[in-house]
Amino acid sequence: MNQRTTTGLIVGAAALGLLLTGCSDPGSNATAGTVSKQGFNLTPEQNRQAAEPVAAATKIVPASVKEDGKLTVAIAPGSAPLAMFATDNKTVIGDEADIAVALAQSLGLEADLVPVSWADWPLGLESGKYEAVISNVTVTQARKQKYDFATYREDKLGFYVQADSKIKEIRAPKDVAGLRITVGSGTNQEKILLSWDAQNKKAGLKPVSFQYYDEDALASVALTSGRADASFGPNASGAYKANTDGKTRLVGLVPGGWPDAASIAVTVKKDSGLAEASQAGVNGLIESGLYKQILDKWALGEEAIPTSELNPPGLKD
Secondary structure, three states, rough: OOOOOOOOOOOOOOOOOOOOOOOOOOOOOOOOOOOOOOOOOOOOOOOOOOOOOHHHHHHOOOOHHHOOOOOEEEEEEOEEEOEEOOOOOOEOOOOOHHHHHHHHHHHOOOOEEEOOHHHHHHHHHHHHHOOOOOOOOOEOHHHHHHHHEEEEOOOEEEEEOOOOOOOOOOOHHHHHHHOOEEEEOOOHHHHHHHHHHHHHHHOOOOOOOEEEOOOOOOOOHHHHHHOOOEEEEEEEHHHHHHHHHOOOEEEEEOOOOOOOOEEEEEEEEOOOOOHHHHHOOOOOOOOOOOOHHHHHHHHHHHHOOOOOOEEEOOOOO
């Protein structure tokens, strides 16, 4: 098993590259292929509750978007529970898909979901191939120069431990002192953990033993087998695993832009007017309760927002 620590010999390549600073590619986790033990419906038939059109949103949808009656949305499958292919290996399902369908309905439109590679969404959006991107895109200052945003979820990182671990809480730097923690190399979560570790060392506390793996599956095995004390990564994937097999549990959440909050948002062309309509649509979903139902369905209630914001402060790249 390939593993390296900050104090040991480096063996193998760096791994697990999710949620880079200012970058939230969701596509590194394995796609689930069956109905989970905790009831996640991974079949093409999602039985979604229809969203009612939101007057405040429908009246400001740009005419160019209304023209064909559809909202074309880019989504990158590859990371449960955000977006993945259903058991038929062609239908896109997950939290992002449900949000996209509900948002389109709130705008009085039909959702046209377009599976894309996460790295390809900027070019496709700019060329007009699709009208919106709902694919775990974090708002950054650099992106705000090119795109407009309407937030729909908080960007959070989670600490997960074995279900029977004696660790009860990880909320602050002192809580990670002396622990063996799996983390993705070159990711924002690694940057945060390195900062916490540096604080601890200055305070005379034990250092963190960083563990890096070539594959997410290997990192998961390290945690569930006891070779690691905790994992630190995108909360969405951690929550999905915990609710699927019951082998792990959440012990702490950290803002994706620690120490600053970070937002995940509907991404559209700048000055297109669609961001304002999307904001009104998301707020309508929140008010109706459907928004909460969607996030709870995919075990993402911890990432819910009270209201959608238009172009909030973004992370600095």
